[in-house]
Amino acid sequence: xxxxxxxxxxxxxxxxxxxxxxxxxxxxxxxxxxxxxxxxxxxxxxxxxxxxxxxxxxxxxxxxxxxxxxxxxxxxxxxxxxxxxxxxxxxxxxxxxxxxxxxxxxxxxxxxxxxxxxxxxxxxxxxxxxxxxxxxxxxxxxxxxxxxxxxxxxxxxxxxxxxxxxxxxxxxxxxxxxxxxxxxxxxxxxxxxxxxxxxxxxxxxxxxxxxxxxxxxxxxxxxxxxxxxxxxxxxxxxxxxxxxxxxxxxxxxxxxxxxxxxxxxxxxxxxxxxxxxxxxxxxxxxxxxxxxxxxxxxxxxxxxxxxxxxxxxxxxxxxxxxxxxxxxxxxxxxxxxxxxxxxxxxxxxxxxxxxxxxxxxxxxxxxxxxxxxxxxxxxxxxxxxxxxxxxxxxxxxxxxxxxxxxxxxxxxxxxxxxxxxxxxxxxxxxxxxxxxxxxxxxxxxxxx
Amino acid sequence: xxxxxxxxxxxxxxxxxxxxxxxxxxxxxxxxxxxxxxxxxxxxxxxxxxxxxxxxxxxxxxxxxxxxxxxxxxxxxxxxxxxxxxxxxxxxxxxxxxxxxxxxxxxxxxxxxxxxxxxxxxxxxxxxxxxxxxxxxxxxxxxxxxxxxxxxxxxxxxxxxxxxxxxxxxxxxxxxxxxxxxxxxxxxxxxxxxxxxxxxxxxxxxxxxxxxxxxxxxxxxxxxxxxxxxxxxxxxxxxxxxxxxxxxxxxxxxxxxxxxxxxxxxxxxxxxxxxxxxxxxxxxxxxxxxxxxxxxxxxxxxxxxxxxxxxxxxxxxxxxxxxxxxxxxxxxxxxxxxxxxxxxxxxxxxxxxxxxxxxxxxxxx
Ligand SMILES: Cc1cc2nc3c(=O)[nH]c(=O)nc-3n(C[C@H](O)[C@H](O)[C@H](O)COP(=O)(O)OP(=O)(O)OC[C@H]3O[C@@H](n4cnc5c(N)ncnc54)[C@H](O)[C@@H]3O)c2cc1C
Ligand code: FES
Numbered sequence: 109x110x111x112x113x114x115x116x117x118x119x120x121x122x123x124x125x126x127x128x129x130x131x132x133x134x135x136x137x138x139x140x141x142x143x144x145x146x147x148x149x150x151x152x153x154x155x156x157x158x159x160x161x162x163x164x165x166x167x168x169x170x171x172x173x174x175x176x177x178x179x180x181x182x183x184x185x186x187x188x189x190x191x192x193x194x195x196x197x198x199x200x201x202x203x204x205x206x207x208x209x210x211x212x213x214x215x216x217x218x219x220x221x222x223x224x225x226x227x228x229x230x231x232x233x234x235x236x237x238x239x240x241x242x243x244x245x246x247x248x249x250x251x252x253x254x255x256x257x258x259x260x261x262x263x264x265x266x267x268x269x270x271x272x273x274x275x276x277x278x279x280x281x282x283x284x285x286x287x288x289x290x291x292x293x294x295x296x297x298x299x300x301x302x303x304x305x306x307x308x309x310x311x312x313x314x315x316x317x318x319x320x321x322x323x324x325x326x327x328x329x330x331x332x333x334x335x336x337x338x339x340x341x342x343x344x345x346x347x348x349x350x351x352x353x354x355x356x357x358x359x360x361x362x363x364x365x366x367x368x369x370x371x372x373x374x375x376x377x378x379x380x381x382x383x384x385x386x387x388x389x390x391x392x393x394x395x396x397x398x399x400x401x402x403x404x405x406x407x408x409x410x411x412x413x414x415x416x417x418x419x420x421x422x423x424x425x426x427x428x429x430x431x432x433x434x435x436x437x438x439x440x441x442x443x444x445x446x447x448x449x450x451x452x453x454x455x456x457x458x459x460x461x462x463x464x465x466x467x468x469x470x471x472x473x474x475x476x477x478x479x480x481x482x483x484x485x486x487x488x489x490x491x492x493x494x495x496x497x498x499x500x501x502x503x504x505x506x507x508x509x510x511x512x513x514x515x516x517x518x519x520x521x522x523x524x525x526x527x528x529x530x531x532x533x534x535x536x537x538x539x540x541x542x543x544x545x546x547x548x549x550x551x552x553x554x555x556x
Numbered sequence: 557x558x559x560x561x562x563x564x565x566x567x568x569x570x571x572x573x574x575x576x577x578x579x580x581x582x583x584x585x586x587x588x589x590x591x592x593x594x595x596x597x598x599x600x601x602x603x604x605x606x607x608x609x610x611x612x613x614x615x616x617x618x619x620x621x622x623x624x625x626x627x628x629x630x631x632x633x634x635x636x637x638x639x640x641x642x643x644x645x646x647x648x649x650x651x652x653x654x655x656x657x658x659x660x661x662x663x664x665x666x667x668x669x670x671x672x673x674x675x676x677x678x679x680x681x682x683x684x685x686x687x688x689x690x691x692x693x694x695x696x697x698x699x700x701x702x703x704x705x706x707x708x709x710x711x712x713x714x715x716x717x718x719x720x721x722x723x724x725x726x727x728x729x730x731x732x733x734x735x736x737x738x739x740x741x742x743x744x745x746x747x748x749x750x751x752x753x754x755x756x757x758x759x760x761x762x763x764x765x766x767x768x769x770x771x772x773x774x775x776x777x778x779x780x781x782x783x784x785x786x787x788x789x790x791x792x793x794x795x796x797x798x799x800x801x802x803x804x805x806x807x808x809x810x811x812x813x814x815x816x817x818x819x820x821x822x823x824x825x826x827x828x829x830x831x832x833x834x835x836x837x838x839x840x841x842x843x844x845x846x847x848x849x850x851x852x853x854x855x856x857x858x859x860x861x862x863x864x865x866x867x868x869x870x871x872x873x874x875x876x877x878x879x880x881x882x883x884x885x886x887x888x889x890x891x892x893x894x895x896x897x898x899x900x901x902x903x904x905x906x907x908x909x910x911x912x913x914x915x916x917x918x919x920x921x
Contacts, residue, residue, distance in 0.1 A: 181647030241876035273869030
């Protein structure tokens with residue numbers, strides 16, 4: 109039961125600065141350039157203007173949240189129902205995936221297409237958004253962020269932590285938001301270059317192909333574990349092992365469904381049918397992986413989207429957080445069907461401002477957000493899917509090389525240097541390891 | 557899937573069943589088979605208990621009887637008991653309790669509740685004025701102790717007011733002919749506001765019960781001292797009272813004063829009244845910690861300061877990583893002042909990082 113809102117007198121004891129639009133100490137004016145020397149896209153805004161933006165956005169949020177109702181609830185239930193029937197139907201068709209008509213297998217094609225769409229809908233418009241709490245207000249325990257589990261390798265709990273909590277709070281903050289390139293890509297000139305990135309076009313495509321597993325590894329913080337294992341406490345290690353067991357169990361369940369049980373059932377239509385159903389599931393998962401990756405890289409990596417330094421978010425107010433979300437995200441323009449297939453992440457700017465707003469409302473508020481940004485001379489980054497994806501792929505290629513610095517060393521030399529250094533470093537490490545080993549052996553023989 | 561154990565013909569069959577259930581589960585993961593079955597058969601045995609509204613019949617200008625066909629899992633009830641029903645109003649699920657009012661003559665497989673619309677009442681107005689037959693609602697099994705005993709008493713007195721007639725109507729419809737001597741004292745603003753008025757008057761006309769109607773708009777509220785003249789033998793009667801809080805409090809005191817509290821049964825429609833305030837005592841149920849929090853401190857911070865381990869994330873209301881269950885009480889959203897009230901049994905999930913206590917409240921952590 110929710111009663112009429114009545115604004116409380118907020119005292120200064122509120123602990124998180126992002127809960128408030130104003131602040132006790134005056135907020136500093138933004139510097140004209142970032143420490144990398146690049147211009148700061150919000151330098152022209154005074155702290156008062158940012159506070160004003162905060163108030164305007166809070167009011168807009170409240171207006172939409174107050175108007176949530178039956179039509180929204182009907183929308184998400186309809187999407188869920190459609191998705192479930194589509195998945196059921198596609199899987200039923202795939203029981204006959206092996207049946208050949210005039211040299212090709214119609215059931216395989218229809219079933220695979222249907223299953224791909226079903227999986228995309230489930231992950232994007234349903235799973236992602238339900239787990240964001242966009243539908244918690246309905247108080248339906250089955251469509252709730254605390255209860256939803258999605259058709260993806262990463263367990264909901266771990267995904268919610270890394271995505272909702274880290275990425276959405278620290279969006280595009282270098283060193284805080286690991287989504288910025290997922291730790292394997294250099295997508296911003298302010299990210300330091302290393303030799304590893306020279307091959308990033310390959311990493312990028314590989315990552316897209318196995319996207320659901322790399323997301324799972326990423327949510328599990330597998331990379332961090334491998335790098336820091338020796339310095340971790342027993343407690344941290346135990347937590348990692350528990351999380352890892354959870355991921356493995358989830359992957360097992362997912363794989364059993366897609367690659368064992370459903371294929372096995374299609375034996376009803378012939379002894380080779382299971383093989384065809386297996387490939388259908390593989391392809392559907394691959395299509396889903398490529399599509400989700402394609403959509404997601406358009407959210408924060410296209411040119412014109414800003415990144416931020418760690419120091420710039422100290423004491424950040426709600427208005428400043430809003431500002432960062434607007435500057436740190438980009439949209440995709442397109443048809444209504446395209447928006448639904450992207451889980452409305454094509455309205456990335458609106459989603460990042462209000463991650464818990466029902467996704468069907470983003471299109472409605474988009475013109476008002478665009479207007480607000482244009483009034484304040486802020487770039488509203490948007491473009492067609494082809495344009496945005498193309499620009500990201502081009503960026504991945506470009507930024508695989510070190511930055512071009514006027515009057516600095518030639519890029520060819522920087523790379524050569526890096527190769528040499530990496531080689532000598534490896535050799536040095538080997539030498540140290542060998543020395544250590546010899547010392548240990550000597551100590552052992554001395555005690556013997 | 558159903559976990560009910562049915563007597564099985566052989567252990568082999570039992571194992572076969574578990575095997576099938578296991579396969580169904582691995583086909584449906586990460587959902588459960590029930591999620592798909594619910595699409596086609598929401599009222600089947602083994603499903604979460606739901607019901608489909610089959611009719612809505614007006615009783616008075618602001619009360620209506622809602623007839624529901626419960627799912628196959630419905631276990632039946634004792635007259636006088638109530639059910640909790642979950643109704644979606646403006647897309648939001650609200651749970652409320654309503655006494656069962658149907659009699660044995662009701663079409664098989666259906667049950668009824670009778671709802672009186674109260675001013676600004678979210679669910680009661682929705683059910684009385686806007687709900688259409690065909691709507692699916694969530695249900696809980698019947699519960700409550702406001703019932704006639706197994707061995708029926710010889711002399712019975714019912715004292716009711718307003719919608720408080722509902723549980724009594726359920727009892728009368730089932731047991732009136734088994735009871736020897738029944739007196740009903742019922743208050744309502746006017747004669748036309750009496751829910752089930754026609755039926756009650758017909759009972760009285762045929763001599764099956766003694767009815768004292770009281771139109772409070774004309775003659776004022778019932779003073780229980782009047783019972784001595786209205787029902788001189790009231791002290792010899794087993795009594796059931798249901799109505800607004802004022803009447804119930806007075807009745808309890810009245811029977812108590814005569815040393816007859818054990819012959820008196822009460823049903824409260826508003827067992828707790830939660831008045832939202834500013835700040836309050838926060839009880840963390842699982843950790844057993846109790847904290848005084850002011851109206852500006854998020855429950856998350858208040859709990860952490862007291863050493864309660866609470867889940868958290870962004871601490872600004874966007875990640876839902878801090879959602880905990882509000883067992884009862886009131887909290888206020890610090891972003892917009894919105895108040896959420898949970899009555900016992902409501903168990904509402906709330907974000908502790910942006911909600912502060914608005915009166916005493918209990919969190920499940
Ligand atoms: C065991 C039990 C059995 C019940 N049986 C019936 C029944 O058979 N028929 C029936 O009509 N109701 C019955 N009720 C009451 C019912 O559950 C709801 O409380 C009532 O319908 C009001 O809900 P609402 O959503 O319309 O009002 P809300 O939106 O919850 O409340 C609106 C306003 O009315 C106040 N309020 C809430 N409940 C009541 C109340 N009962 N009386 C007066 N003011 C109230 C609130 O404080 C608020 O200010 C029963 C309650 C219980 C606990
Ligand atoms: S901690 Fe993120 S919503 Fe509360």
